[in-house]
Amino acid sequence: MSEEKIIEAERLKREKDGLDVRADIYRYAVDGFDTIDSGDFMRFKWWGVYQQRPNEGHFMMRIKVPGGRLNNEQFRAITELTTQYGRGFSDITTRQTIQLHWLEIQQFPDIFARLEGVGLTSAGACGDIARNVTSSPAAGFDPDELVDTRPVTDAIQDFFHLNKNFSDLPRKYKIAVEGSPIQSTVPQINDASLVAYRRQSDGVVGYHFFVGGGLSLQPHIAKQLDIFVPADEIEKIVDVQRAISECYRDASQLRKKRTRARLKYLMAEWGPEKFTEEVRKKLDWSPDAAAPGFEFSDETFRDHVGIHEQKQEGLYWIGLCILAGRWTDAQMNVVADVAQKYGNGDIRLTNVQNCLIPNIPAANLEPAKAELAAAGFAWEVPTIRRGAQSCTGIEFCNLALTETKLRIKDVISHLEMVTPEPYERGIKINMNGCPNSCAQHHVGDIGLQGCMATMGDGSKVEAFDIHVGGDLGKDATFTKAIHRKVPAHLVKYALANVIQNFQATRENNERFAAWAHRHTNEELDAILGVETIVGAPELPSRAEAVPA
CATH class of the missing domain: 3.30.413.10 (Sulfite Reductase Hemoprotein, domain 1)
Structure with a gap:
């Protein structure tokens, strides 16, 4: 990217916060695609909206799904949008969200209203802002989990949602919360990650904080901060995440070159000791030091596919393999029906682009499997798939x-x-x-x-x-x-x-x-x-x- 474009990106953000483009989207929905200001195409990303190739009037849109968790009403709303506007298919992304295609500008007021009507949003799904917070897809029913990550995942999502203190970051910002001893949320390659650990000295389960992971042209492994916070101290956990985010937001050196604007470059410049020091300066309380003995699992790949017992006695989840993450609206409707008839209605999305249907009693497994198989779903497949x-x-x-x-x-x-x-x-x-x-x-x-x-x-x-x-x-x-x-x-x-x-x-x-x-x-x-x-x-x- 040229220096001119780098300056242009920062100029566009200074002129108008990306979150403020929503009012313009409503205006363009009336006035038409041809009236859209070129700078607003970039700002659309703050509401999860991208121009779709070949840029002739269509958009793709990501919906925020923290931790990949959807209730039945939410999932059906997305399915209905897929049918009405998305030409009958959608994609599960590697951040546990759903992406729609073939959308047109005049449709967005209706799309926003229907998503918000079921408690969903696309705000922050793209752009230089905190993206969808990923977490253990089996949170709350995984028999091996150290802690249920849902409270922390939701607290972090709520903190960043429409928060203009963090809506102009140097670049994208990806956060993961891992509660299992098998770290399948790939925390080592997120900008910021929380990883659960049972402290050996007193048995307290809490989170360690990792910063500076990322891939693209120059991949980096995240580095551990010297901080540990018990899992039930949610306000303090969010406060540490706030401090980490402020370090990123205020690093003006990252805004000079778009290709070097990610948090990994600040960690590479500072190192974990200085980064920990800077985070602690931003807290008005003193967190514990990192708990000794932590190391990442030797086994971090877990796709959750197959039929698995939950920690709740007598309940199971079915993990469906969705190769390439693409499914039809007809298949989505079957998932919604099976989840409602045989489980409690919930659906989970994974970062390997697969789908889980949880909370199925043993007596319901066979009829659930029969309906899923009839729709073309599979769960007993080779590991390579x-x-x-x-x-x-x-x-x-x-x-x-x-x-x-x-x-x-x-x-x-x-x-x-x-x-x-x-x-x-x-x-x-x-x-x-x-x-x-x-x-x-x-x-x-x-x-x-x-x-x-x-x-x-x-x-x-x-x-x-x-x-x-x-x-x-x-x-x-x-x-x-x-x-x-x-x-x-x-x-x-x-x-x-x-x-x-x-x-x-x-x-x-x-x-x-x-x-x-x-x-x-x-x-x-x-x-x-x-x-x-x-x-x-x-x-x-x-x-x-x-x-x-």
């Missing part, structure tokens, strides 16, 4: 270079045929349509980054850089790029080569990431064998919406 993720892709996103939704389905379908169970943990494949890492390709076992490649005849084709070896948890590591600009239709064959080699040569039950990092890049490139793949059919470079 359960953990696959993809971003929006070129179908709708202005930043994307490649199609992703159709591609990830084609890749997974092929790999299931040739490597039906890669190994007991499952190989996580993250497909991104550009370098921005919305699908978190830096931390997948295999990460695919969209690009364009020039063929021998000079033609341009969609392609992917193939990365391998990402992992989170105790031994967190990022992927390493092995082969650049692999034509998209060859990717699935190269991945089959590497997975099959891993299966044949892994030692002592090692994980895929460990296996990848004990090989040189040259060895891994030879294993991918891109140049040796022949006769592979090519898929179309663009795709219409494909149901889950």
